[in-house]
Amino acid sequence: MFRHRAPDPMSGHGAIPDRRQTLRLLGGVAISSLLPASGCAQTAPPLRPEAFGATGGEDDTAAIQRIADHAARTGQWIDGGDRLYHVDNVLWPSGTRLRNIRLKLLPGERDDRSPVAIGRRGQSTKNLVFENVSVDGNRAGQRAVGRSGYADGARSGFQIRGRVDEVTLRDCQAVNCATDGVMIFSDLQHGADDSHVLRNITLINIACHGNRRHGLSADGFRMLTIRGCRFNDNGNDIGPGAAIDHGRMGARHDNVPYGRPFDIEDYLVGTGWADLLIEDSDCRGNRTGALIYSPVSPDSEGFIPRRGVRILRCQFDEPGGSRWDPPLGISQATDYRGARATFRDVALIDNRFNNAPLRISGVDGLTLRGGDVKVTKMNETQPVLIANCRNVALGKGWM
Numbered sequence: 066m067f068r069h070r071a072p073d074p075m076s077g078h079g080a081i082p083d084r085r086q087t088l089r090l091l092g093g094v095a096i097s098s099l100l101p102a103s104g105c106a107q108t109a110p111p112l113r114p115e116a117f118g119a120t121g122g123e124d125d126t127a128a129i130q131r132i133a134d135h136a137a138r139t140g141q142w143i144d145g146g147d148r149l150y151h152v153d154n155v156l157w158p159s160g161t162r163l164r165n166i167r168l169k170l171l172p173g174e175r176d177d178r179s180p181v182a183i184g185r186r187g188q189s190t191k192n193l194v195f196e197n198v199s200v201d202g203n204r205a206g207q208r209a210v211g212r213s214g215y216a217d218g219a220r221s222g223f224q225i226r227g228r229v230d231e232v233t234l235r236d237c238q239a240v241n242c243a244t245d246g247v248m249i250f251s252d253l254q255h256g257a258d259d260s261h262v263l264r265n266i267t268l269i270n271i272a273c274h275g276n277r278r279h280g281l282s283a284d285g286f287r288m289l290t291i292r293g294c295r296f297n298d299n300g301n302d303i304g305p306g307a308a309i310d311h312g313r314m315g316a317r318h319d320n321v322p323y324g325r326p327f328d329i330e331d332y333l334v335g336t337g338w339a340d341l342l343i344e345d346s347d348c349r350g351n352r353t354g355a356l357i358y359s360p361v362s363p364d365s366e367g368f369i370p371r372r373g374v375r376i377l378r379c380q381f382d383e384p385g386g387s388r389w390d391p392p393l394g395i396s397q398a399t400d401y402r403g404a405r406a407t408f409r410d411v412a413l414i415d416n417r418f419n420n421a422p423l424r425i426s427g428v429d430g431l432t433l434r435g436g437d438v439k440v441t442k443m444n445e446t447q448p449v450l451i452a453n454c455r456n457v458a459l460g461k462g463w464m
Contacts, residue, residue, distance in 0.1 A: 111144035112136050114166075124171060125150040133157050147197075154178040156185060157193060164196040170220065170242075172206025176213040179224035179248075183232060186252055191230040195223075195237055202242025204277055204303060207312030210243045217278060217316060221248035228254060230264040238272040243312035246273025246299070251285025255335025258369035261287035273326075274298045278316035280351070281327040285336045291327075291343040300324010300352030315352055324352040326381075331359050334367045344377040354383040354392040354421070362398075363405035363427070370429065372409040378436075382419040391450075392418045392438075397427025402453040421445055426452040434460025 112135065118128035129152050136143045137158035145166025153171050157163070161183075168180035180200045184190045200222035210218040222239025225232055225248065239246030251262050263286040271294040273280035280296030283289055300315045300322055307313040315322045326348035331337050337359075348355050359371055374395070381392035393416075397407035406429035413423075415435035421442045425431060431454050438448040448463055 111142040126153040161193040167199045169201040170203045174209040177219040181223045183225045184227035184229040189228040198237045204241045204312035207243035221245040223247045226250040226252045235269045242276040245279045247281045249283035258337035284331045288340045294346040296326030297350045329357040340373040349382045357395045360398045362401045370409040374411040383421045391424040395425045423449040428454045
């Protein structure tokens with residue numbers, strides 16, 4: 066963080082000039098924007114939720130929203146002192162700096178509720194940092210999930226949607242959410258495949274586990290970096306006898322469970338993405354394996370291949386899905402396999418895969434080397450199954 070440093074009056078350089086003197090010295094140039102305002106955020110102590118009415122009681126939504134709005138205006142950090150607050154949906158504006166807090170979603174039947182909601186339709190949001198923020202989605206208290214038809218309920222721990230730029234999550238966790246741990250969603254605010262609405266999102270040392278659907282989902286982004294993260298035990302049921310739209314039931318499509326460590330997927334022209342880096346992350350023990358998928362025809366007008374995938378030194382498995390589920394799938398829809406690629410420039414390096422072969426299709430420019438795969442599924446022998454790919458470079462052991 067940039068810090069203004071004033072001269073030391075005892076250093077022999079004289080007293081600090083006031084604003085009028087500074088303007089005179091610079092020939093009258095207006096530089097007020099360069100001077101620190103009184104009580105600026107760089108030197109002010111962090112804000113505490115209790116100062117805005119939070120009690121740690123049954124519902125602190127209004128108090129947490131007040132401190133979020135105030136801190137965004139002043140640029141101050143919010144420090145929760147590692148206390149737990151029960152909240153409904155809280156919208157975090159541009160400029161948020163939040164650390165050392167635990168947030169738990171209130172029970173209910175309404176979709177589109179996240180303790181950390183970033184971005185809203187028709188607005189741009191940017192420059193947010195979250196450190197040591199723990200979100201509990203309270204799956205057991207969520208009912209009627211997905212009945213609205215919106216984003217499979219959109220009851221995620223961190224929901225980053227619409228036009229958002231520069232978000233960093235560091236040392237955070239999102240657990241027991243009724244949708245995803247982290248949802249990065251264009252909200253269908255699309256234009257063209259080369260005009261990404263979500264930009265420069267970084268996840269460092271994030272834990273997403275026990276969520277109803279995926280650890281992480283994303284579309285419509287440019288530059289998504291995932292480093293040292295753990296996506297485990299997502300998509301599983303957490304108790305018998307729950308209705309299919311209850312938070313305790315793992316997410317299903319056509320009654321088939323499908324929760325994954327991550328699901329990078331787009332829906333139509335304009336929700337494409339570019340520049341995905343995943344490294345040193347653990348993606349094991351989920352309902353099924355990780356997926357990068359596009360159902361959009363590459364012959365569609367305006368389609369640009371989803372490009373720039375780097376997955377390095379990660380661990381994957383496929384512990385219990387159908388015969389066809391891989392630990393990692395990079396998949397072009399079968400109906401569109403032809404002359405054009407869906408993905409471009411994909412590198413999988415030094416990763417470890419268990420239980421089943423990789424399945425990769427529709428890639429122009431595939432590099433696969435290092436690491437290993439242990440295939441244990443019946444009737445499967447090859448380490449990787451490749452279809453409709455061009456410019457493929459396979460390292461030793463992947464032939």
